[in-house]
Amino acid sequence: MREIVRTNDAVLITAIEALLSGANIRHIVLDRNMSVLEGSIGMLPRRILVEDEQEGRARQLLTDAGLGHELRPDGG
Secondary structure: OEEEEEEOOHHHHHHHHHHHHHOOOOEEEEOOOHHHHHOOOOOOOEEEEEOHHHHHHHHHHHHHOOOHHHEOOOOO
């Protein structure tokens, strides 16, 4: 799995998940529930990971959707 996005923005996470799901790109969101432990202060960002083989497709999809600036540098 490769990390493509790291953010505290819950709305952005939801939008990216919808895009990836719509394109049948398998993904996982890590640290989604950490806000319970950290007191919801937004200190711990959520991370979206995709399968290695689908990283290129995922990056292109998010770039085409105008979210390229949210992508982590290549290599995670």
